[in-house]
Amino acid sequence: MSKNKNLILALDVTDRTRAVAISKDVADYVDAIKIGYPLVLGAGLGIINTISEFAPVIADFKVADIPNTAKLICDLAFRAGAGAVIVHGFTGHDSLLECVRVGREYRGDILVVTEMSHPGALDFMAPEALKLARLAVESGACGVVAPATRPERVREIRRIVGDLTIISPGVGAQGGSAAEAIRAGADYVIVGRSIYNARNPRIEAEKIVREIEMCR
Numbered sequence: 001m002s003k004n005k006n007l008i009l010a011l012d013v014t015d016r017t018r019a020v021a022i023s024k025d026v027a028d029y030v031d032a033i034k035i036g037y038p039l040v041l042g043a044g045l046g047i048i049n050t051i052s053e054f055a056p057v058i059a060d061f062k063v064a065d066i067p068n069t070a071k072l073i074c075d076l077a078f079r080a081g082a083g084a085v086i087v088h089g090f091t092g093h094d095s096l097l098e099c100v101r102v103g104r105e106y107r108g109d110i111l112v113v114t115e116m117s118h119p120g121a122l123d124f125m126a127p128e129a130l131k132l133a134r135l136a137v138e139s140g141a142c143g144v145v146a147p148a149t150r151p152e153r154v155r156e157i158r159r160i161v162g163d164l165t166i167i168s169p170g171v172g173a174q175g176g177s178a179a180e181a182i183r184a185g186a187d188y189v190i191v192g193r194s195i196y197n198a199r200n201p202r203i204e205a206e207k208i209v210r211e212i213e214m215c216r
């Protein structure tokens with residue numbers, strides 16, 4: 001994934017035809033497309049390969065299991081054509097190390113969730129987020145996911161992860177600002193509903209890219 005636009009589309013539609021149309025439409029304005037359970041369960045695992053014709057695909061499976069099961073999930077995602085897989089870190093070092101090992105086998109990236117962007121993340125994740133960021137570094141992961149809804153947390157997480165990649169969801173529909181997240185240290189912002197629900201997703205994506213350009 002080359003850092004060009006600093007924007008990742010979260011493609012949480014469930015219909016294959018719509019997913020392909022939106023991907024085609026916004027491809028010029030995104031560095032990657034993040035696909036999660038909604039689209040994979042709606043359209044099948046083959047959708048990863050289909051969408052990777054438009055942009056590198058990040059499989060957001062938030063893998064959270066014992067090492068063997070985590071390995072099987074990462075292996076299937078990379079084999080389907082994903083360039084990166086998002087995993088949880090709270091399952092501990094052994095599960096995470098196994099994901100990183102599989103990632104290396106495929107020359108793919110493993111990205112670790114630290115603190116999520118929604119309000120409920122403050123219940124359990126926030127107190128452990130910096131520890132999760134440290135674990136991501138120690139395990140050899142390529143990057144972390146940090147909340148655009150709390151730029152101050154992105155800043156703290158950046159201090160811990162050094163030059164690892166930070167991808168940051170929560171822009172737009174969840175109230176976060178793309179410019180603020182980038183200024184706080186995110187490499188990429190992740191935007192879903194604001195783009196795919198827009199009357200013109202391409203124009204919306206372009207608007208976010210311009211906003212990021214202005215703040216650099």
Ligand code: 3DU
Pocket residue numbers: 010011012036060113115116117118145146147169170171172173174190191192193194
């Ligand atoms: O709120 P949006 O529609 O822009 O979508 C955000 C996407 O990022 C969505 O796929 C969600 O599952 C994912 N995500 C978060 O929102 C927050 C996280 O901490 C991690 C992933």
